[in-house]
Each structure stands twice: as structure tokens, then as C-alpha cells.
Amino acid sequence: MHSKEQISHDEYQKTADWLMSQTQHRPQVAIICGSGLGMLADTLKCQDSFAYSDIPGFPQSTVQGHAGRLVFGELKGKTCVCMQGRFHMYEGHSLCKTTFPIRVFKLLGVETLIVTNAAGSLADGLQPGDIMIIKDHINFPGLVGLNPLSGPNDDKFGPRFPAMSGCYDKGLRCLAMEIAKQQGVAGFMQEGVYAMVGGPNFETIAEARLLHRLGVDAVGMSTAPEVVVATHCGLRVFGLSLITNKVVKSYEDSECVNHEGVLEVGRLRSHTVQQLVTELISRMEINNNNNTSNAV
Numbered sequence: 001m002h003s004k005e006q007i008s009h010d011e012y013q014k015t016a017d018w019l020m021s022q023t024q025h026r027p028q029v030a031i032i033c034g035s036g037l038g039m040l041a042d043t044l045k046c047q048d049s050f051a052y053s054d055i056p057g058f059p060q061s062t063v064q065g066h067a068g069r070l071v072f073g074e075l076k077g078k079t080c081v082c083m084q085g086r087f088h089m090y091e092g093h094s095l096c097k098t099t100f101p102i103r104v105f106k107l108l109g110v111e112t113l114i115v116t117n118a119a120g121s122l123a124d125g126l127q128p129g130d131i132m133i134i135k136d137h138i139n140f141p142g143l144v145g146l147n148p149l150s151g152p153n154d155d156k157f158g159p160r161f162p163a164m165s166g167c168y169d170k171g172l173r174c175l176a177m178e179i180a181k182q183q184g185v186a187g188f189m190q191e192g193v194y195a196m197v198g199g200p201n202f203e204t205i206a207e208a209r210l211l212h213r214l215g216v217d218a219v220g221m222s223t224a225p226e227v228v229v230a231t232h233c234g235l236r237v238f239g240l241s242l243i244t245n246k247v248v249k250s251y252e253d254s255e256c257v258n259h260e261g262v263l264e265v266g267r268l269r270s271h272t273v274q275q276l277v278t279e280l281i282s283r284m285e286i287n288n289n290n291n292t293s294n295a296v
């Protein structure tokens with residue numbers, strides 16, 4: 001089911017054209033808000049917002065904590081577009097649909113993608129409330145062929161065999177760490193490896209132990225397909241995980257993760273995440289050679 005559906009270039013373009021007919025904003029930066037992190041959109045000034053249900057071709061959000069709105073606006077001199085709610089494979093969307101907005105962003109002229117997510121920690125040094133800058137990912141669905149790039153390649157977006165080493169931009173990672181130090185939050189920020197699993201169930205203890213042994217620092221149910229598609233079409237990517245829970249690795253541990261707890265930690269840390277992302281956007285250099293008429 002996941003790899004068969006194809007979306008034509010025209011379909012992405014139609015959605016991009018519709019959005020450009022509805023807003024004057026021409027975004028340089030796109031932000032995807034993870035579970036409980038939708039408030040990132042609230043910082044945008046001069047907002048134009050659209051319910052996903054009103055945007056031609058857009059999938060619908062079905063998960064609590066994902067409002068289902070696309071918000072355009074200005075932030076510290078940069079034009080941004082923010083997804084208040086993302087699409088997950090476990091909702092039943094094909095991976096093409098899950099990543100549909102990324103190519104639309106490319107056609108809108110976006111140059112940099114910021115992805116955020118809620119994740120459980122496997123690394124002993126990562127506690128709930130910590131922020132992990134994503135250094136790299138392990139795309140478990142991708143490793144077994146569930147990849148949004150499966151099927152005929154659209155050369156207008158990118159190459160058949162895109163490299164993924166370095167897909168999380170080093171310059172932006174360094175800048176984020178520098179900002180964290182200046183904002184006094186570096187004590188609960190570190191870099192790490194994110195792994196995407198399919199969900200929607202949380203991990204068994206044996207699965208948690210396996211992920212830990214493989215060197216995974218944090219695990220979640222999103223992000224990797226978005227980053228693969230973004231890297232394929234040449235977007236610069238920055239990612240961060242808000243650690244919302246420790247993944248249970250011991251049979252002696254009676255703790256049990258749940259989605260409400262995940263959302264709660266998101267709310268508690270929302271201000272810190274917002275300040276960090278805002279300053280990052282403010283200080284990032286944009287090298288926008290795209291224009292919306294011939295973006296790809």
C-alpha cells in the first residue's frame with residue numbers, strides 16, 4: 001500500500017499554486033510541529049492560515065495534538081510556513097501523502113526545513129524535558145523498503161539515488177547549540193540519533209533494548225520520511241526532538257508511556273523550544289536562489 005501510490009508533479013504544483021493565490025507570503029523556511037509543539041506557529045506575525053481540509057490535495061491530520069492548519073507569516077525578518085500538525089504513516093496515509101507538504105514547500109520556494117517531534121529516550125543521559133538536536137536518523141521503515149521515494153523517480157525534484165549522509169545540516173546544528181548556550185538551556189540539550197519506527201504502539205521492552213543496542217538515542221514515529229524527501233529535493237534540514245518520556249527498558253519498571261503524557265511535556269517545554277527555534281530562524285542565513293516559478 002505504502003510504496004505504490006504516486007503523486008504527479010502537477011498535483012504538487014496545483015496545491016502550491018492554490019496557496020500562492022491565497023497568500024502573499026513566499027516562505028523561505030518551513031517548520032513542522034511535532035506532537036504538542038503546535039505553538040511554534042503562534043510566533044508568526046501577519047498570519048494567513050488555512051485548515052488542511054480547505055487546501056486542495058492536502059491530507060488530513062487525525063492525531064490529538066496536531067491541529068491541522070498551515071500557517072504562513074513573518075518571523076524575525078524571514079517568511080515562514082508552519083505545519084500545525086503532521087501526517088504519520090500509522091494514520092494510514094501512504095508515505096507519498098505523509099510527505100506531500102514537503103514538495104509543495106519546495107515549489108513555494110522554501111529553502112530550509114525545520115522538523116520537530118516528540119520522542120522517547122533510550123540514551124541514559126536524555127531525560128524527559130530535554131531537547132535533542134537530531135544529528136542523524138535511522139529510518140526503520142525505509143530500511144525495509146517503505147520509502148516515500150519508492151516508485152518512478154521524479155527527476156524534477158531530485159536524483160534517483162540521493163545521498164543521505166549529512167542530511168541534518170551541520171552549520172545549523174552548531175548554531176542551535178551556540179544559541180542554547182546563550183539562552184542558558186544548553187544543560188538540557190545534546191545531539192543524538194533519532195530512529196523512526198512505524199507505530200502506533202509504543203515499544204516493547206525487547207524492542208527498546210534492541211534500539212538501545214543499535215545506538216539509538218531517541219525513538220519516534222515520524223520525521224525520517226519528511227527528511228528523506230526534503231533532502232532529495234535539496235532542502236537544508238534542521239531537526240529537533242523534544243524528549244517526552246523515557247522508553248521503558250527494564251522488566252522491573254512499571255512505568256507506562258501514553259500520548260497524553262507526551263503532549264503534557266510538549267506544553268511544559270513549549271516556550272523553550274519556541275525561543276530556540278525563533279532565534280535559530282532569526283540568525284540563519286538564507287541563500288534563496290529559488291523562485292516560485294521555476295523552483296524545480
Ligand SMILES: O=P(O)(O)O[C@@H]1C[C@H](O)[C@@H](CO)O1
Nearest residue numbers: 034035117118221222259262
Ligand atoms: O508527530 P510526532 O512524531 O511528534 O508524534 C509523536 C509520535 C506519535 O505520533 C506520538 C506518540 O505520542 O507523538
